[in-house]
């Protein structure tokens with residue numbers, strides 16, 4: 001295929017604005033899939049994605065399309081739409097020359113519409129604005145076109161109206177792709193340079209990498225070299241998804257396709273790397289991308305410790321297909337053996353936890369999320385920690401830094417007050433307000449990531465009755481007055497209950513924590529002091545008074561079977577108790593604290 005007849009494009013949109021439906025509709029209208037296949041959304045091929053309506057992994061489909069006696073190849077590169085997956089969007093966009101910016105005519109411009117539009121603009125892509133769902137009674141296409149004008153400067157005439165559901169307006173979109181997206185620039189006669197923009201692990205074929213050829217030609221059987229690692233591989237198969245996998249003998253400059261080369265481990269592949277010919281290599285590396293680091297951590301423990309090995313296997317399998325997910329063994333006095341897992345964000349965490357429970361059938365205990373902190377030590381070294389038990393002796397710590405997110409809220413204007421209050425309560429720093437239209441506003445704040453992940457998203461939804469959306473990016477680390485808060489039960493320090501808190505909130509949180517523990521720990525034969533402390537100084541205290549608990553006391557009368565049942569139940573309960581000095585702490589108490597939301 002000549003580069004002049006190739007168009008590489010993506011669809012970017014806020015969640016649920018109809019990206020997958022439009023993608024499928026384009027495939028249907030160009031004859032790539034049948035009416036029946038259209039009904040089973042082909043681009044989202046993971047069950048879980050379909051259920052949540054979120055496209056997680058980027059995929060590419062090559063469409064052959066005939067117009068005016070010319071054959072075109074339209075490569076549609078799919079992108080995820082959620083906040084946690086920005087980096088996947090930008091790496092998919094790096095393989096494109098154009099993007100459809102899709103907006104729901106009933107919802108208007110939302111937080112991820114703005115974020116994705118900027119990613120496309122940063123990548124110098126031709127943007128075609130599309131207003132979708134015009135078949136709906138609640139559609140307000142004129143108003144939404146106005147928002148596109150005030151936010152991005154697209155005139156109402158430039159915005160193409162369509163209904164991905166009925167197919168109305170979709171032909172015009174296909175024409176616009178051919179007319180407005182520039183053909184790929186590369187040279188088929190130059191040395192091979194191909195960009196790896198995605199990869200996934202196939203149980204049967206091993207690693208499958210997705211490439212966009214910039215220059216030259218890639219052939220079956222060719223020995224290729226990865227420029228960042230110098231590793232070489234023989235291409236055993238290459239081809240395109242149309243949308244089924246179809247092998248070809250060669251791909252040339254401008255084309256998009258997949259490569260299979262007996263690569264065993266996803267970790268051998270660097271997304272953003274340049275593939276070249278091993279015998280005749282190009283020296284020029286394409287601009288790559290930096291892999292995102294996990295920012296949000298939580299502990300995942302099997303409810304039943306016998307499931308530990310199964311859980312480890314399951315995590316390993318997941319990490320094979322998702323290089324941004326990490327895990328390492330962790331043990332906790334209260335919860336036993338488990339893993340500390342790292343995620344890009346809250347949604348990423350939720351998806352992985354759900355997948356584990358559903359696909360692997362393992363009951364899990366998940367602790368409250370925390371973030372990565374950077375600690376400057378007195379010996380002038382810096383360490384990163386992602387869990388309170390890794391905090392060194394306080395006397396060695398010079399400073400604490402925490403990740404800061406720039407958060408953009410798009411909200412109905414009448415909710416601005418409560419959202420500003422929410423951000424202030426969460427140590428937020430106000431940046432600016434922009435007006436999107438008469439009734440909707442963009443509000444921008446800096447918030448510590450640790451505060452953002454607690455409940456800001458849920459609170460936004462309830463404040464705005466579901467109409468508010470947010471998007472964030474990590475802008476760096478900032479110094480903060482953080483401390484490690486310890487918990488003592490009957491004078492014994494319980495490491496598993498330590499947390500990292502801002503000094504300003506330590507008192508309040510400490511008080512809540514000891515109250516909670518008081519409720520969860522049963523009375524013993526002696527009084528028990530429950531204390532929260534910072535660096536040896538007690539900041540909160542509760543006392544559990546002494547009482548001899550007799551669970552059968554209420555069962556007067558002769559009902560021996562009921563008595564026995566109660567005693568057995570009590571025995572079972574005991575199994576999940578941990579002894580700390582003279583005190584038994586139930587697993588429930590650890591969870592109550594580890595899952596407690598900070599306020």
Ligand SMILES: Nc1nc2c(ncn2[C@@H]2O[C@H](COP(=O)(O)OP(=O)(O)OP(=O)(O)O)[C@@H](O)[C@H]2O)c(=O)[nH]1
Pocket residue numbers: 013014015016017018019020021022052053054055080081132133134135136162163164165166
């Ligand atoms: N009435 C109407 N509904 C539509 C239209 N396009 C999409 N939808 C519906 O809107 C919902 C979301 O559509 P999707 O295509 O899954 O949205 P998406 O943007 O791919 O969502 P993510 O994968 O979560 O990013 C689905 O229920 C679609 O059936 C349209 O033009 N008209």
